[in-house]
Amino acid sequence: MKKFLVFIKKEFAHVLRDRKTLLILFGMPVVQILIFGFALTNEVKNSRIVIMDQANDAASKEIITKIGASRYFDIVRTVMSHQQMEDAFKRGDIRMAVIFPAGFNNDLLHQNAAQIQVIADASDPNNATTLTSYVGSIIQDYQAQLSKTSKIPYRIQPEIRMLYNPQLKGAPNFVPGVMALVLMLVCVMMTAVSIVKEKETGTMEILLVSPFRPILVIISKAVPYLLLSLINVASILLLSVFVLDLPVNGNILLLFAESTLFIITCLTVGIFISVKTNSQQVAMLISLMGMLLPTILFSGFMFPIENMPVPLQWFSNIIPAKWYYIIVKDIMIKGLGFNAIWKETLILSGITVALLIISLKSFKIRLS
Amino acid sequence: MGETVIKTDKLTKRFGDFIAADEITFEVEKGEIFGFLGANGAGKTTAMRMLCGLSIPSSGSATIAGFDVYKQTEQIKRNIGYMSQKFSLYEDLTVIENIKFFGGIYGLTDLQIKTKSDELLHNLGLKQEAKKLVASLPLGWKQKLSFSVAVLHEPKIVFLDEPTGGVDPVTRRQFWDLIYNAADRGVTIFVTTHYMDEAEYCNRISLMVDGKIKALDTPRNLKNTFGVETMDEVFYKLARGAKRGD
Numbered sequence: 001m002k003k004f005l006v007f008i009k010k011e012f013a014h015v016l017r018d019r020k021t022l023l024i025l026f027g028m029p030v031v032q033i034l035i036f037g038f039a040l041t042n043e044v045k046n047s048r049i050v051i052m053d054q055a056n057d058a059a060s061k062e063i064i065t066k067i068g069a070s071r072y073f074d075i076v077r078t079v080m081s082h083q084q085m086e087d088a089f090k091r092g093d094i095r096m097a098v099i100f101p102a103g104f105n106n107d108l109l110h111q112n113a114a115q116i117q118v119i120a121d122a123s124d125p126n127n128a129t130t131l132t133s134y135v136g137s138i139i140q141d142y143q144a145q146l147s148k149t150s151k152i153p154y155r156i157q158p159e160i161r162m163l164y165n166p167q168l169k170g171a172p173n174f175v176p177g178v179m180a181l182v183l184m185l186v187c188v189m190m191t192a193v194s195i196v197k198e199k200e201t202g203t204m205e206i207l208l209v210s211p212f213r214p215i216l217v218i219i220s221k222a223v224p225y226l227l228l229s230l231i232n233v234a235s236i237l238l239l240s241v242f243v244l245d246l247p248v249n250g251n252i253l254l255l256f257a258e259s260t261l262f263i264i265t266c267l268t269v270g271i272f273i274s275v276k277t278n279s280q281q282v283a284m285l286i287s288l289m290g291m292l293l294p295t296i297l298f299s300g301f302m303f304p305i306e307n308m309p310v311p312l313q314w315f316s317n318i319i320p321a322k323w324y325y326i327i328v329k330d331i332m333i334k335g336l337g338f339n340a341i342w343k344e345t346l347i348l349s350g351i352t353v354a355l356l357i358i359s360l361k362s363f364k365i366r367l368s
Numbered sequence: 369m370g371e372t373v374i375k376t377d378k379l380t381k382r383f384g385d386f387i388a389a390d391e392i393t394f395e396v397e398k399g400e401i402f403g404f405l406g407a408n409g410a411g412k413t414t415a416m417r418m419l420c421g422l423s424i425p426s427s428g429s430a431t432i433a434g435f436d437v438y439k440q441t442e443q444i445k446r447n448i449g450y451m452s453q454k455f456s457l458y459e460d461l462t463v464i465e466n467i468k469f470f471g472g473i474y475g476l477t478d479l480q481i482k483t484k485s486d487e488l489l490h491n492l493g494l495k496q497e498a499k500k501l502v503a504s505l506p507l508g509w510k511q512k513l514s515f516s517v518a519v520l521h522e523p524k525i526v527f528l529d530e531p532t533g534g535v536d537p538v539t540r541r542q543f544w545d546l547i548y549n550a551a552d553r554g555v556t557i558f559v560t561t562h563y564m565d566e567a568e569y570c571n572r573i574s575l576m577v578d579g580k581i582k583a584l585d586t587p588r589n590l591k592n593t594f595g596v597e598t599m600d601e602v603f604y605k606l607a608r609g610a611k612r613g614d
Contacts, residue, residue: 002472002475003472003473003475006468006469006472006473007469007472007473009469010458010461010465010469013460013461013465014458014460014461017460017461018460201454201455201456201458201459202452202453202454202455202456203456203457203458205422205450205452205454205456206450206451206452206456206470207473208422209420209421209422209445209448209450209527210445210450210470210473210474211442211445211446211473211474211475212473
């Protein structure tokens with residue numbers, strides 16, 4: 001145990017002495033949080049929505065048909081209780097709900113005005129605004145159609161509610177994304193590089209010749225980055241609360257526990273890369289191209305996964321960051337508990353265990 | 369004759385069809401300075417890695433300090449020191465931090481480390497530099513420090529893989545003084561080198577060609593056997609027939 005502490009102390013000395021590393025470690029999250037303040041707009045296709053038709057009359061049916069025909073929407077169910085709807089939102093099964101009050105057609109024909117309620121999941125604000133405006137135009141289109149056939153100016157008023165993020169702040173969307181990105185960068189690249197560096201300078205051989213067990217070499221390389229990454233999580237959360245005005249709605253301990261799991265996933269990836277490569281440049285390149293790019297593309301943080309071709313949607317499932325992104329969004333923005341995210345947690349743990357087994361196997365092969 | 373600390377019998381390492389080390393057989397005694405010579409690619413490093421417990425032999429047998437290279441690699445590791453051809457201390461740590469770290473992973477107590485490091489810094493005349501980063505030291509000093517760190521835990525055998533690459537003859541001579549000191553204390557030195565003047569410093573040398581040991585004797589006897597004046601010529605005569613190389 002004492003040997004282990006000696007080793008970890010040395011690792012900290014490496015990190016803390018290298019100004020450039022320190023700058024990347026602690027400067028990057030701040031810079032990224034500020035840079036990603038510019039939200040990105042994207043077209044949204046095939047969003048899963050639910051429609052509650054309490055009216056069930058000619059007018060409501062016609063609008064539903066129009067919505068269903070649109071390529072933007074995918075109607076999930078048409079009958080649902082309020083409770084069921086709320087649950088579906090929490091699970092992330094649906095993006096939006098459209099509710100027709102009872103007597104919709106009646107109101108429209110006799111009072112010349114009727115209301116439709118539109119509820120959107122605004123934890124992804126771009127998505128929410130886009131979706132609601134699509135529905136708005138479909139309804140307007142129906143109105144225009146009505147006015148053609150009759151002289152009376154019928155009016156339908158969509159009443160829009162943005163769930164979870166009523167002010168449509170951009171921050172909720174990118175803070176979890178930046179967290180995934182920063183942890184991925186710090187853990188994968190830094191661990192990979194720090195292990196490969198020992199190989200390059202020849203100190204790895206000295207360590208392997210010493211009685212210090214190889215597996216402990218790897219673990220003690222990872223521990224400092226685990227701690228530093230947790231500091232990063234804390235600093236991102238502090239920035240988001242005090243600079244971006246975005247509170248953590250869920251349990252902060254749960255958020256840290258899940259972050260620790262994701263950090264371990266990333267460390268395992270870093271170890272795997274370091275076992276497979278022999279130079280710092282290659283390790284860095286693989287970490288950047290091989291891990292960072294898929295993280296940005298497939299975590300759902302910048303580009304909605306629903307938009308992608310089906311094979312790519314499947315592929316996104318093996319990207320650990322995708323699951324972590326969902327988890328952070330659920331805890332931080334939706335304020336959900338563990339029972340809402342246990343599935344994602346399980347998947348993430350599965351990926352981690354698989355990666356761990358693969359890297360330990362290849363590490364042993366290298367030794368013989 | 370003293371006790372035998374390294375003993376190999378037909379030690380062989382194959383990588384697929386390639387035989388990197390072919391039935392190597394030799395013995396080294398306690399306190400001996402044993403030179404391990406050979407052209408690049410002759411199989412020196414492979415042989416040495418097997419002896420250090422870094423690589424498992426394909427066949428043959430060997431014991432290091434009485435421990436079996438197949439089954440007792442952990443005990444072997446505790447009883448040997450190692451210095452590789454690449455400079456092998458941490459450049460971004462200070463002299464004293466390096467000493468503490470390597471002492472620590474070999475399980476020395478704080479007190480042992482304190483006494484040892486004082487002694488080491490005194491012997492090398494590095495007292496003033498103890499808190500400087502290793503990166504700031506001249507190469508010769510780094511190598512002397514590296515050797516001293518390799519023998520810090522008082523190993524029975526120390527393996528030196530081309531330890532004096534790239535240093536001037538004066539520093540090399542000083543480095544060899546350290547080696548002689550260690551040998552006098554009973555540490556067995558196993559050293560690979562390219563420098564033939566260094567080969568002359570060894571008690572006995574073995575010459576590897578194409579994975580096999582082609583000659584093994586004292587430098588004087590080898591020169592007599594081949595009827596030449598210098599080790600250079602011995603090396604040239606033997607290595608000329610080599611099929612492998614860069």
